[in-house]
Amino acid sequence: MTAAVEARARAEFDAEIRQETTPLTAEERQRALSEFDIVVPTLGDQFDAGSFAGVPVPRCKLLANFGVGFNHIDITAAKASGIAVSNTPGAVTDATADIAMTLMLMTARRAGEGERLVRSGQWQGWHPTQMLGVHLTGKHVGIVGFGRIGEAIARRCHFGFGMSVSYLARSDKSPGFPVVRAERLMALAAAVDVLVLAVPGGAETRHLIDKAVLEAMRPSSLLINIARGEVVDEAALIAALEAGTLAGAGLDVYEFEPKVPEALSSMEQVTLLPHLGTATEEVRSDMGHLALDNVAAFLARKPLLSPV
Helix, strand or coil: HHHHHHHHHHHHHHCCCCCCCCCCCCHHHHHHHHHCCCCCCCCCECCCCCHHHHHCCCCCEEEEEECCCCCEEHHHHHCCCCCCCCCCCCHHHHHHHHHHHHHHEEEEEEEECCCCHHHHCCCCCCCCCCCCCCCCCEEEEEECCCHHHHHHHHHHHHHHHHCCCEEECCCCCCCCCCCCCCCCHHHHHHHHCCEEECCCCCCCCCEEEEEHHHHCCCCCEEEEEEHHHEEECCCHHHHHHHHHHCCEECCCCCCEEEEHHHHCCCCEEEEEEECCCCHHHHHHHHHHHHHHHHHHHHCCCCCCECCC
C-alpha cells in the first residue's frame, strides 16, 4: 500500500499489513481466510476454489480486492463460503488508458528501440530515414472491450489523435463522439491499424486473441494489451511477430506474468512494460482508499460501494 493508505488502515482498523510483494502462498491464503475478518488481496493472490475448500468455516467475510480485475478470485466459490467481494473500478480508468496510449506511441514510433540505441552509444546522429515508424494521427483504432477503460482510450484516440474508432462490445455505446460498433472480432482485427485489448480477464476471454485473430490482422498493424496477459495466446503472438504477419506489439501484461518469454524480450518491434497500468502515487492511493471505503462500509453494515 502507499504510505497514505497504510496510515489510514492502521488508524481505522486492527490491520496486519504484509511486507512481501510476492503473491500469497496457498498456506497464507488459508491463514487469511481463517484468521482475519476482512482480507484486501490484489491480482497475484489466487483465491481459487481450492483456497475456499481448504477453510470450510472461514472467519473472513469480505475480500476487498485492491484492483478492478478480479479473475484471480473464484467469485462463485467465495459467495458459496459466505464471503462478499468488492473491487476498485473508476479509480484505475484514466491511468490505464494513459498506459495504452504510451504503448501505442512507443510501439508506433519505435521509442523503446530508439532509447536503447542512444544508451548503447551506437547512435550516429539524425538522418532522413532514421528509424521510420508509424504516424498514429488519423489511423483506425479498434478497441476490444468498451467499458470505462475502453471508452477512455477511445476518447484519447479520437480527440488527441484524430483517429477513427471502432469497438467490440456486447451492446451499443454512445460516448459522445463518433464510434462504430463491430459485429465480429475477426472483422475488427482485419480492419484496423491498431488493435487495443481492454477486456476483463477470466475464462471467457482466455486466448480471445488467438492464431486466427492474429492472422486476420494486417502485416502493418499493431497489437496493444493493457487487459490481462491470458487474453492473448502468447505463443501465437510470438509466431506472428516472427513471421512478420504483425508489425509490432505493446504489452503491459503477460500470459505467465511475471515471466516474459525471451523471444518477446529479444524483439525490437515489441514494447514491454512491467504492468504499469495503474502505477502512479495518486491512482494507487485512490485504489487503496476505495478498498478501505468498502471495508468501512462492510463493518458499518452498509452496502458495499463497489460490490462484485
